Amino acid sequence: MNIGQAAKTTGLSAKSIRYYESQGLLQAQRQDNGYRHYDPASIKRLTLLARARRVGFSLDECAELLALLNDGQRQSKNVKRTVHDKIAQLDTQLENLTRMRNTLIELAERCNGDEQSQCAILNDLTEGERPMTFTLLDDSHNQLEQPNE
Amino acid sequence: MNIGQAAKTTGLSAKSIRYYESQGLLQAQRQDNGYRHYDPASIKRLTLLARARRVGFSLDECAELLALLNDGQRQSKNVKRTVHDKIAQLDTQLENLTRMRNTLIELAERCNGDEQSQCAILNDLTEGERPMTFTLLDDSHNQLEQPNE
């Protein structure tokens, strides 16, 4: 199977697959013409990558999952712990985003939202000592993948 | 006020302040020795940047807020709409993260988590057709700022 078909099969882009290889997450066999070849075991690894990425695992964490997948001596408790660690990270992110959201709600509530220039939001964001709940930036950076595309 | 003091006052790093300037969000006056100088109005703008960033606004969105701050003809409803747009974005992120979290919970529940190599998580992540709820990657990329540091 060539890279295009592997991409179609897994839902990854060809570019992503090459990137994963460059980062050492996979080795790809080559055909005589230099094209990459993917056998069923490779497709399995790519599928793991695709699905793990979708639920929030970083490439480093995906490498860990791949190592467990390839390890005949693995213990499923180690896999489960990895998943629980990721859930804890998501919980932290969710808390931070919720705090940010609450702060914005509070700001908006105090603003008249009319034709006047006087604005409680801008006042709160520029004035005095801690006019708003202390909040944290989220660690988000990937583009949101919209379901309908 | 030099950049170091401005950083301390606003909670930004000096590097961030220079970066914001390089991105056209501020202009800084220069002293005879080439050092940047920040007057109270500049500190106000930096404060807006610091606080808006903390609640999730991108630099582009911060530029919008700064433009409103500097606009004597502004209408507070426009500020309020900007905040509501950001709240809606946070809601989308929260939904995606929650979906991801739910998927991970489901995966973990089906795994024995023992000393055996057999693992429902790895099976679900590598096998067959859509073995798990369809989820989305979050758009997160910034490092989480831990409250205690």
Add this chain to the structure above:
DNA sequence: ATAAACCTTACCCCAAGGTTAAGGTCAACT
């Protein structure tokens, strides 16, 4: 023969800065 559809590597681009590096300035100390 040639066009379409693959594949290859290599390069630059994004956010939002962090992290050195290499050097200029300033205030205080000896």
Add this chain to the structure above:
DNA sequence: AGTTGACCTTAACCTTGGGGTAAGGTTTAT
């Protein structure tokens, strides 16, 4: 003076996870 330390300057590379494009080789079908 000289020197130390704390501050400032710009420049340039690093991060994540690829997207986009260039310039070219291969394969398949017409």
